[in-house]
Structures are given as structure tokens and as C-alpha cells.
């Protein structure tokens with residue numbers, strides 16, 4: 001039954017989808033077709049790196065800021081962290097982080113992404129050698145017992161797969177149409193648990209500055225607790241350890257969650273000015289940026305994960321349909337990798353039962 005495993009689709013090219021694809025490429029037969037579809041124009045998801053339209057050499061990380069390796073994962077992920085450092089994808093964080101935060105966990109080590117957070121996702125996608133489709137917004141997932149999974153996008157593409165893994169934020173999974181909807185409704189504990197997964201919401205802002213701009217601050221990143229809107233600011237190149245006076249720079253700004261919630265349904269461009277005004281209150285001497293990129297994170301970080309943090313949940317075994325992502329573990333690099341590993345384990349188990357069933 002190996003050919004039953006021949007076609008796998010990962011919905012979402014964030015960290016979970018990309019790491020799952022890379023692991024599957026390692027563990028499944030060589031001729032397995034692995035596809036990754038994402039609604040966005042590029043890969044990365046919440047590990048996204050934006051470029052300045054005026055100078056594409058300047059980038060800013062609007063989502064994940066640094067990777068924290070806790071004591072718990074040091075032994076388990078040592079070889080991966082070593083490889084990521086050898087390849088220059090991760091480097092130890094050396095800059096000064098100011099302000100009240102949860103940064104100082106005993107025994108934890110922090111890493112930055114010198115090439116931007118999306119380079120982490122691209123590292124896995126490269127290993128996956130997957131067939132990537134961008135600007136593919138999945139709207140419908142349908143399957144019946146023993147058949148294939150039919151996946152349809154807003155762009156009117158429909159294709160069938162043997163295995164589908166869905167890694168978008170849980171509230172968006174609950175909006176999918178097709179028989180997946182009935183499948184979730186038919187299992188009341190799964191439905192309740194999915195509905196109970198919640199995320200924080202916040203806005204982010206990327207400010208881009210031309211070369212030679214004087215941005216002299218004593219911190220590389222700073223947590224702020226006395227502004228009604230701004231929670232965090234980072235000099236992205238200083239934080240990444242790549243600052244160079246001959247290159248442009250960027251400042252990343254995150255709002256606090258109450259501000260994010262209060263303005264959630266507003267247009268991101270109309271919120272931009274209020275955000276900028278607050279950045280000016282925090283940094284009164286900030287020079288004029290040449291471009292400002294706003295970003296709304298409706299689903300920012302997992303506030304309440306799926307009950308028991310299982311890593312993923314199997315909605316159907318034949319065909320295999322799995323939901324995964326940080327909602328099933330936690331909003332960290334290692335949480336997403338845990339999710340990817342549990343998905344791969346379930347797919348492998350399924351492959352083995354199908355093979356040994358002797359059909």
C-alpha cells in the first residue's frame with residue numbers, strides 16, 4: 001500500500017508545515033509527492049521577514065523575534081541547533097534586551113536569525129524539496145471513508161491527496177467548508193477542544209531607514225510597559241548582530257494585546273498612524289523612516305493551547321487528515337517542531353499499518 005502514501009499535502013508554509021515537510025522527506029519513500037500550499041505570497045507564516053520597497057536589502061521581522069532554547073529541549077534538539085548555527089541560520093543573541101519581560105528563564109539560551117526569521121522556515125522547505133504553491137487559500141476539504149481527500153482553494157483549484165495536514169491557526173481550521181466540517185461536528189470532544197484554542201492579537205509595524213541614519217540606542221530590543229499601545233521595539237539589525245552603518249536599518253514594533261483586541265476589526269492602514277504616534281512618544285528623537293509597513297496579527301501567539309497539548313489531532317485515519325500547528329503545542333520554535341514530529345509519527349504509523357495489512 002505504499003502508493004497510498006504517494007501524495008501528501010501540507011496546508012500552510014509556516015514553521016510547522018515546513019518542518020513537517022522536511023521530516024516527511026527524510027522518513028517517507030523517495031517517490032512520495034509532498035506539496036505545500038499557502039495563502040500568502042511567500043513562505044514563513046508568523047516567521048515572516050518583510051523587505052523595504054525602496055531598498056530590498058533592508059528587512060524586518062514582524063513576527064517571531066528570537067528563539068529560546070529552554071533546558072527541557074537542550075539534549076533533545078542539540079544536533080538541529082548545531083546544524084542551524086553551522087549554516088548561519090541561528091546565532092546566539094548577544095544584544096541588550098531591556099525592560100520587564102519573561103526573558104530570563106533559568107538555563108535558557110536565546111538565538112537570533114541573522115538572515116531574518118523566514119530563513120528558518122526556508123531551511124526546512126529546502127530540505128523538503130516540496131512542490132510549493134503560494135497564493136492558494138484553501139476553503140474546502142472533503143473526504144469519505146476509504147477515499148482520497150479533495151482540497152479546493154479560493155482560486156478554484158481542486159486536487160486530491162492521500163494525506164492532508166492542516167497547519168493554519170485553529171479558528172481558521174474551524175472555518176473550512178466541506179466534509180471536514182461535519183467530521184469535526186461529529187466528535188464533540190474534538191470540536192469543544194478546537195473551539196477552546198485561543199490566540200492573542202496584536203499589531204506590528206516595520207520602520208525602514210536609509211543607510212547612515214543615526215539610530216543610537218543602548219538596547220537592541222526593549223519591552224515597554226508604560227505606553228497604552230507599544231509593548232516591544234527592536235533595532236532589527238542590531239538584534240540580529242548584523243548592523244552595518246553602510247546598510248539601511250529597520251525598527252520592529254509590536255503593540256500590546258489590549259490595543260490589538262480593541263482595534264482588531266479596523267483597517268490596518270488606519271491603525272498605522274495611531275501606532276506611529278505612540279512610537280514617537282516612546283522614541284521622541286526617532287528620525288523619519290523612508291517606509292512604514294503595518295501588519296495585523298489576528299492570531300499572534302497561542303494563549304490557550306489544545307487540551308493536553310497533543311502536538312496534533314487526527315480527524316480521519318482513512319484517508320489520513322491531521323490538524324497541527326502551534327495551537328496544539330505552544331508558540332515557540334520547539335513547540336512547532338514538537339507538532340511536526342507528532343504528525344510525522346502518525347503518518348509513519350499509518351503507513352506501517354497499511355503496509356502490513358497485506359491488502
Ligand SMILES: Cc1cc2nc3c(=O)[nH]c(=O)nc-3n(C[C@H](O)[C@H](O)[C@H](O)COP(=O)(O)OP(=O)(O)OC[C@H]3O[C@@H](n4cnc5c(N)ncnc54)[C@H](O)[C@@H]3O)c2cc1C
Pocket residue numbers: 011012013014015016017037038039040043044045046047062063064065066067068136137138139167168169172202204254297299300301324325326327330331332333334336
Ligand atoms: C508578533 C509575534 C511575535 C512572536 N514572537 C516569537 C518569538 O519571539 N519566539 C518564538 O519562538 N515564537 C514567536 N512567535 C510565535 C511563532 O511565530 C509561531 O508560533 C510560529 O511561527 C507558528 O508557526 P505555524 O506554522 O504553526 O503557524 P503559522 O506560521 O501561522 O503558519 C500557518 C500558515 O498557514 C497559512 N494559511 C492560513 N490559512 C490558510 C488557508 N486557508 N489556506 C492556505 N494557507 C493558509 C498562513 O499564511 C501561514 O503561512 C511570535 C508570533 C508573533 C505573531
Ligand SMILES: *[C@@H]1O[C@H](CO)[C@@H](O)[C@H](O)[C@H]1NC(C)=O
Pocket residue numbers: 002003006029031032
Ligand atoms: C514508490 O516506490 C515504491 C517502491 O519503493 C513502489 O512500490 C511504489 O509503487 C512507488 N509509487 C509510485 C507512486 O511511484
Ligand SMILES: *[C@@H]1O[C@H](CO)[C@@H](O)[C@H](O)[C@H]1NC(C)=O
Pocket residue numbers: 129
Ligand atoms: C526534488 O524533486 C524533484 C521532483 O519533484 C526531483 O527531480 C529532484 O531530483 C529532487 N531533488 C532532490 C535534491 O532530491
Ligand SMILES: *[C@@H]1O[C@H](CO)[C@@H](O)[C@H](O)[C@H]1NC(C)=O
Pocket residue numbers: 192193196307
Ligand atoms: C474551555 O475553556 C473553559 C475556560 O477557559 C473551561 O472552563 C472549559 O472546561 C474548557 N472546555 C474544554 C472542553 O476543555
Ligand SMILES: *[C@@H]1O[C@H](CO)[C@@H](O)[C@H](O)[C@H]1NC(C)=O
Pocket residue numbers: 053054290291
Ligand atoms: C518608498 O517606497 C514607497 C512605496 O513604493 C513610496 O511610496 C515612497 O515614496 C518611497 N519613499 C522613498 C523615500 O523613496
Ligand SMILES: *[C@@H]1O[C@H](CO)[C@@H](O)[C@H](O)[C@H]1NC(C)=O
Pocket residue numbers: 187189190313314315
Ligand atoms: C474523537 O477524535 C479523537 C481524536 O482523533 C479520538 O481519539 C476519539 O476516539 C474520537 N471520538 C469519537 C467518539 O469518535
